Every structure is written in C-alpha cells, then in structure tokens.
Amino acid sequence: MVYNGNRMAVFISKSAQDTINFGREYAKTLSAGDVVLLNGSMGAGKTVFAKGVAQGLGIEDEILSPTYAYMNDYYGKLYHYDCYRLKNGAQAEALGLCDYFCAGGVCLVEWAENISDVLPTGCKIVTIEILADGKRRITYE
C-alpha cells in the first residue's frame, strides 16, 4: 500500500456499476498528466474503477485488464497499467513503461507498490477495500 499523506474522502460502492459510475465522476477531477495509483487487493475493483474513469474521459473502448501487456495505451489520453508481474522499478524502466508517466495523458496504475522506486512525485491515490455483500470502500483524494 502506498500513502502520500494527502486529505482523503470516502465513497461506499454497493455494486460494480456503482464503482463504474464513481470512476466516471472521479475522472472529472483529473487533469492531463495526473498519475493515479489504484491500491487494493486482487478482485477489489481496480479495473472496474478504471472502466469508469475511461468512460469519464470519453474513451469508448472496452477497458480490459492489462495484466499481460503491463500497460494499455488509449489514444495517449489514458495509460492503464497493471504492474502485478513486475518485480521492481528497474523492470518497468527497461520496458519503457516510465516514459508514459510524463506523456500528458492520465495514468492509472494497478499494483504500483511493485514499482514504487520509479513512481513520479505528486501521484494521486485511490484505495479500494472489499466490504461484505459486494460493497467496496473507496478512499480517494
């Protein structure tokens, strides 16, 4: 888990659709070049949230988990990372993944803790925790 000390707010999601809708609204708070770290365990809803953010940014493609590609590039507008299989920042550097942190699009990064040594400063954080009955606690800034 990465924490940057900023003031956080909480949203309770009651369904996957709720999380998508929240992501869509959250997208309105983002500026080009923002890097958002998506914290949360496997299955928490990080990719579901990313779908909402993509919709909010006006991207109509279906957002699929980039687990096998490490990062999916949506028109330079959104870069969606999944660093689950990366061991450290040096691997991300070697793959050229760090170049996109300052390419002007919004970056959403799943499993950012695996590459914490190469993350830029000033990242935003969204944390999704699994509650009972399909609910999620989304902590964001």
Ligand SMILES: Nc1ncnc2c1ncn2[C@@H]1O[C@H](COP(=O)(O)OP(=O)(O)O)[C@@H](O)[C@H]1O
């Ligand atoms: N409130 C909720 N918010 C988000 N996802 C939910 C919620 N309730 C159930 N789910 C389900 O949890 C799963 C989350 O998957 P995913 O977004 O791929 O997780 P992650 O990317 O965090 O590993 C999906 O199958 C989704 O339908």
Ligand SMILES: [Mg+2]
């Ligand atoms: Mg995912």
